[in-house]
Amino acid sequence: MGLIKHSEKLRISAGIATVASLLLAFDVAFSAMAPAHLAFPLDERAPGEFPDAWIHGSKSAMDNDDPAVQVHAYNEHTYILRENKAINYEGAFMYLFFGNEVAMLIDQGSTSSPALFPLREVVDEIIDGWEERNGQEDIELIVANSHLHGDHYAAWNQFVDRPNTVMVGLTHEEVMAFWGIDNYPQQIVNFNLGGRELVVTGTPGHQGSELAIYDGWTDLLYTGDMFYRGRLYLEDWDAWVASIRKLRSIADQNPVVHLVNNHIEMTAKSGVDYPVGTTWQPSEPPMQMTLEMLDQAVEASFEIEEPGIYTYDDFLIYNQVPWSYTTDP
Amino acid sequence: MKLKKVICGLFLLFTTSIAQAHLLNMTNLHLDTTNPDAVTLRVKIDLGQSLLSPQDYWRTVNMGSREQWVNIEPAVNKLLDGLGIFVNGVAVAANLETWSLVATSLEAIENPLSPQMAELTFNLNNLGLESSTALANASIELRIAEWLEVPWPALLRIDSASRQLPVSRLLTSSDRSSRSVPLSADSAIAGSSFAAKLAMEFQGWIPGLSWVAIGFQHIIPWGLDHIVFVLGLFFLSTRLSTLFYQVSCFTVAHSLSLGLATLGMVSVPASIVEPLIAASIIFIAVDNLCSPVLSRWRFVVVTLFGLLHGLGFASALSELLLPAENFYTALLMFNLGVEAGQIAVLALAFAAVGWLRSWTAYTERVARPATVTIAGVGTYWLLKRVIF
Numbered sequence: 282m283g284l285i286k287h288s289e290k291l292r293i294s295a296g297i298a299t300v301a302s303l304l305l306a307f308d309v310a311f312s313a314m315a316p317a318h319l320a321f322p323l324d325e326r327a328p329g330e331f332p333d334a335w336i337h338g339s340k341s342a343m344d345n346d347d348p349a350v351q352v353h354a355y356n357e358h359t360y361i362l363r364e365n366k367a368i369n370y371e372g373a374f375m376y377l378f379f380g381n382e383v384a385m386l387i388d389q390g391s392t393s394s395p396a397l398f399p400l401r402e403v404v405d406e407i408i409d410g411w412e413e414r415n416g417q418e419d420i421e422l423i424v425a426n427s428h429l430h431g432d433h434y435a436a437w438n439q440f441v442d443r444p445n446t447v448m449v450g451l452t453h454e455e456v457m458a459f460w461g462i463d464n465y466p467q468q469i470v471n472f473n474l475g476g477r478e479l480v481v482t483g484t485p486g487h488q489g490s491e492l493a494i495y496d497g498w499t500d501l502l503y504t505g506d507m508f509y510r511g512r513l514y515l516e517d518w519d520a521w522v523a524s525i526r527k528l529r530s531i532a533d534q535n536p537v538v539h540l541v542n543n544h545i546e547m548t549a550k551s552g553v554d555y556p557v558g559t560t561w562q563p564s565e566p567p568m569q570m571t572l573e574m575l576d577q578a579v580e581a582s583f584e585i586e587e588p589g590i591y592t593y594d595d596f597l598i599y600n601q602v603p604w605s606y607t608t609d610p
Numbered sequence: 611m612k613l614k615k616v617i618c619g620l621f622l623l624f625t626t627s628i629a630q631a632h633l634l635n636m637t638n639l640h641l642d643t644t645n646p647d648a649v650t651l652r653v654k655i656d657l658g659q660s661l662l663s664p665q666d667y668w669r670t671v672n673m674g675s676r677e678q679w680v681n682i683e684p685a686v687n688k689l690l691d692g693l694g695i696f697v698n699g700v701a702v703a704a705n706l707e708t709w710s711l712v713a714t715s716l717e718a719i720e721n722p723l724s725p726q727m728a729e730l731t732f733n734l735n736n737l738g739l740e741s742s743t744a745l746a747n748a749s750i751e752l753r754i755a756e757w758l759e760v761p762w763p764a765l766l767r768i769d770s771a772s773r774q775l776p777v778s779r780l781l782t783s784s785d786r787s788s789r790s791v792p793l794s795a796d797s798a799i800a801g802s803s804f805a806a807k808l809a810m811e812f813q814g815w816i817p818g819l820s821w822v823a824i825g826f827q828h829i830i831p832w833g834l835d836h837i838v839f840v841l842g843l844f845f846l847s848t849r850l851s852t853l854f855y856q857v858s859c860f861t862v863a864h865s866l867s868l869g870l871a872t873l874g875m876v877s878v879p880a881s882i883v884e885p886l887i888a889a890s891i892i893f894i895a896v897d898n899l900c901s902p903v904l905s906r907w908r909f910v911v912v913t914l915f916g917l918l919h920g921l922g923f924a925s926a927l928s929e930l931l932l933p934a935e936n937f938y939t940a941l942l943m944f945n946l947g948v949e950a951g952q953i954a955v956l957a958l959a960f961a962a963v964g965w966l967r968s969w970t971a972y973t974e975r976v977a978r979p980a981t982v983t984i985a986g987v988g989t990y991w992l993l994k995r996v997i998f
Contacts, residue, residue, distance in 0.1 A: 285899070285900060293896075293899055293982055293985075296979075296982035296983075296985075296986065297892075297895075297982055297985040297986045297989055298986070298989075299986065300982065300983050300985070300986020300987060300989070300990070301986045301987075301989035301990040301993065303986075304986070304987065304990035305990055305993065305994070308990075308994065393762060393763050393780075393782035393783070393784070393785075394782070394783075394784060395784075431636040431763060431765070434780065435763055435782075437780045438763075438780045438782055438785050441780075450775070450776075450777075450778045451765055451767075451778035451780065452767050452775075452776045452778045454775050454776055455775050455776065455778060458774075458775055557723060558723055
């Protein structure tokens with residue numbers, strides 16, 4: 282700056298400093314206004330609670346006045362939804378996981394009609410409330426599925442025209458491409474849901490595109506339809522054996538606290554299920570399962586050699602049983 | 611373990627419908643267009659719960675093939691009448707090619723919880739399209755008439771040779787159309803707007819055009835630091851020749867380093883390049899304020915900074931995958947896009963203040979305040995990239 286006067290140098294320096302300071306001040310103010318970044322640490326377990334009892338239908342489905350979708354906040358970033366059994370006997374559970382700027386809905390129930398089963402409306406309400414509480418807006422919604430059976434995606438269409446929504450798709454190829462699985466079912470992939478680390482792997486046996494998801498933040502292991510308190514309908518025994526042992530191996534490597542899933546079909550009485558198709562299940566046992574139950578299933582995977590129906594305390598195994606034998610008279 | 615009932619494996623050989631409860635007796639539609647001359651639609655449907663009575667279906671299952679056809683023909687015709695398949699908005703005809711009727715018992719057919727699915731395969735020939743290109747550019751819609759009831763929902767899968775993945779749509783009793791599904795991913799983009807269609811047309815004529823657009827975007831709007839640097843060159847003096855020489859040096863240099871870095875011959879981490887780019891902006895601006903004439907060493911400095919900015923472009927380009935088969939063309943086109951972006955920045959600068967260059971107070975009132983602002987912005991970026 283040899284060619285310019287000292288006072289001019291000062292003026293220029295002051296000008297540069299002013300511009301830089303203003304921009305930095307804007308930057309800091311903008312950062313302060315920006316939503317707080319949510320952390321989902323893996324080293325400590327995020328606590329959560331299940332309801333004492335789920336809404337479980339009624340003697341007369343016509344007279345049922347429970348909500349079409351029961352919404353339960355397991356914790357502030359994890360929701361478990363259940364379709365009213367009076368609307369569809371499956372009473373399927375659905376899951377809504379939140380991460381930064383993104384939510385994932387796993388499964389869309391067994392009823393298509395928005396009038397009977399307004400899942401989209403319910404999910405939008407949950408997301409709106411969550412956004413408000415967490416200072417985020419217009420977060421993306423991923424519409425995914427545990428597996429490709431119609432009782433878990435019947436309301437899928439309610440989301441196709443939803444803005445800022447990713448529809449994973451209802452074919453095996455679309456599902457695997459979304460999760461980045463190119464070696465199904467062996468491959469285990471990590472999926473980052475807005476800072477929330479999910480471990481995803483193939484668990485066929487009940488259905489050939491099924492996935493299990495371990496959420497490292499809550500330590501929940503989601504097992505869909507391949508392991509739950511009910512009739513485990515297995516179309517491919519060998520695949521299920523490999524899957525159930527893989528779940529045990531995931532549980533060995535991670536501090537799993539509960540196994541969560543899609544249905545309740547067992548009564549609270551050991552080895553006794555509710556009738557197929559019932560729309561009323563009084564005195565239901567909890568939906569979540571324990572590692573001891575998983576151990577029992579692994580044991581069963583070594584014991585069973587023939588197709589048939591096998592009864593255990595907390596689940597029944599329908600190993601490659603023809604349809605006509607699956608329904609109670 | 612308590613064994614409730616064991617069914618011998620031999621029995622299973624005679625049954626095809628294995629329990630997989632929680633699968634409703636929903637309808638499955640699979641439209642396969644991968645062979646342009648033999649497009650097929652496979653329909654899996656619980657016939658005994660929809661178009662036939664359980665008793666008729668059970669009777670038909672146990673008949674020979676010829677009698678089966680006589681029995682299912684009215685149901686098939688009803689299905690064909692109610693199942694509209696439209697290619698580019700025009701209805702196409704389908705013919706039943708094969709069928710497979712399966713049921714384990716009348717009781718199972720009567721129970722909707724134990725679906726006994728029939729499979730009907732329809733031949734749609736070439737969908738009335740004369741070439742595979744026409745098929746790839748086509749859109750297809752499947753619609754179920756209001757009067758036709760099938761076990762809902764109906765899952766539609768469309769396979770196409772032009773798409774890597776199938777497309778899925780769910781049809782329900784209140785939402786009976788798949789809506790128009792483009793058979794190629796390209797036509798999906800082209801279908802979105804007139805402008806996009808036009809862009810796709812251009813893309814057809816000049817294959818590398820998309821890389822020109824990507825290069826342009828790396829200046830406007832994504833390359834804010836490059837824009838500010840070029841403006842720094844613009845505000846040095848009022849002489850056009852001065853600007854021309856500087857921009858030429860900058861362009862040659864960043865093209866060179868972009869090429870070398872993309873080919874993997876040079877590699878500098880972004881953590882070093884990015885703060886240096888910010889520093890280059892400060893340097894150029896301060897130099898403008900100190901010496902308003904074009905010195906020789908200014909050429910050297912601008913060239914060196916050009917090499918630096920080229921590394922910045924290469925870092926951005928590395929996030930994209932250049933096609934292996936057209937690598938050099940894509941790289942050249944990307945670079946041309948960057949140049950076009952640069953020229954656009956200068957054109958806008960001329961439009962905004964160029965007409966004031968002959969004003970005697972131009973340097974004092976326009977160029978100097980702008981240059982101080984540029985230096986301030988550079989300082990902000992430098993602090994942010996080094997400290998934050």
